[in-house]
Amino acid sequence: MVLAPHPNPDAPVLSHFKLDGKTALVTGGCRGIGLEVARGLCEAGAKVAITYSSTPPQEANEIAASISAANGGRLVKAYKCNVRSQADVESVVNAVVAEVGDGRLDILVANAGIAENIPALEYPEDNFRSMFDVNVNGAFWTAQAAARVFERQYKAAEGEPHRASIIFTASVSATLVNIPQKQAAYNASKAALVHLGKSLAVEWVDFARVNNVSPGFIITEMLDVHPYEWRSQWNEMVPGRRFCYPSELKGAYVFLASDASSYMTGADLIIDGGYTLP
Numbered sequence: 001m002v003l004a005p006h007p008n009p010d011a012p013v014l015s016h017f018k019l020d021g022k023t024a025l026v027t028g029g030c031r032g033i034g035l036e037v038a039r040g041l042c043e044a045g046a047k048v049a050i051t052y053s054s055t056p057p058q059e060a061n062e063i064a065a066s067i068s069a070a071n072g073g074r075l076v077k078a079y080k081c082n083v084r085s086q087a088d089v090e091s092v093v094n095a096v097v098a099e100v101g102d103g104r105l106d107i108l109v110a111n112a113g114i115a116e117n118i119p120a121l122e123y124p125e126d127n128f129r130s131m132f133d134v135n136v137n138g139a140f141w142t143a144q145a146a147a148r149v150f151e152r153q154y155k156a157a158e159g160e161p162h163r164a165s166i167i168f169t170a171s172v173s174a175t176l177v178n179i180p181q182k183q184a185a186y187n188a189s190k191a192a193l194v195h196l197g198k199s200l201a202v203e204w205v206d207f208a209r210v211n212n213v214s215p216g217f218i219i220t221e222m223l224d225v226h227p228y229e230w231r232s233q234w235n236e237m238v239p240g241r242r243f244c245y246p247s248e249l250k251g252a253y254v255f256l257a258s259d260a261s262s263y264m265t266g267a268d269l270i271i272d273g274g275y276t277l278p
């Protein structure tokens with residue numbers, strides 16, 4: 001087979017971004033980047049499942065309800081999911097397909113991630129393994145469970161083009177080494193994730209496109225783990241001289257999730273105010 005072609009490339013361009021009738025799953029969708037991605041996908045027309053891990057269930061349900069209410073009551077549902085567990089991820093993906101997608105899934109955003117600062121010489125084994133368990137293994141379990149659904153849908157369609165999209169939230173840390181923070185494990189995990197995305201883009205080309213988004217400094221709780229004084233140093237290193245609000249990323253995810261990016265697979269979309277350029 002070939003990469004699924006755009007169903008109607010000559011249609012007016014804004015129609016290329018529409019996600020009406022699609023079902024999306026966003027891991028880590030109750031705060032930060034994932035929350036804004038979920039909002040963007042829903043605003044573009046998709047039904048959305050969001051996952052949470054440490055967020056209290058009632059808060060997660062309220063977040064889902066508020067996105068739904070802002071989008072005409074379109075179905076948005078929250079699921080507890082620890083991406084470290086392949087079994088947990090598989091069962092959540094299957095529940096989303098049954099309960100949100102009426103038997104289907106179209107878009108998977110593997111966004112859940114953790115960061116920490118530990119000098120490499122002192123890195124404890126458990127912490128190093130834990131970083132990869134969430135940022136690499138967790139993203140893989142999620143993509144794998146979704147891809148099993150996508151392949152099934154593709155086979156059932158008997159040769160018809162299958163348009164599914166997998167998006168990994170990677171990082172500029174896959175490309176550069178941040179300073180002054182010491183985060184070799186985080187950087188290596190994101191570099192591994194980018195190459196995982198490229199590899200899966202080739203392997204799963206029949207039934208899904210796979211792309212990475214690599215953000216620079218985004219104003220979320222993840223930045224709060226670092227000393228506040230470092231912010232002015234980082235700001236000097238970014239040609240754009242400011243950090244990014246998570247909602248400024250949602251357009252890029254809608255682009256990658258939709259037919260607007262129908263010929264794009266295996267890409268690493270760097271969104272960083274120019275941080276990686278100098």
Ligand SMILES: NC(=O)c1ccc[n+]([C@@H]2O[C@H](COP(=O)([O-])OP(=O)(O)OC[C@H]3O[C@@H](n4cnc5c(N)ncnc54)[C@H](OP(=O)(O)O)[C@@H]3O)[C@@H](O)[C@H]2O)c1
Pocket residue numbers: 027028029030031032033034051052053054055081082083084111112113114115134138169170171172214215216217218219220221222223
């Ligand atoms: N902020 C930045 O500057 C920046 C830059 C580049 C890349 N990124 C990447 O963007 C992604 C989102 O981060 P963020 O900035 O939005 O940070 P965040 O606010 O700290 O969000 C992290 C998300 O990951 C979820 N999560 C953590 N461990 C999990 C686990 N074991 N299982 C399932 N979910 C888990 C959290 O869910 P709960 O809250 O429910 O625990 C939360 O939704 C991450 O992959 C991060 O590496 C961030």
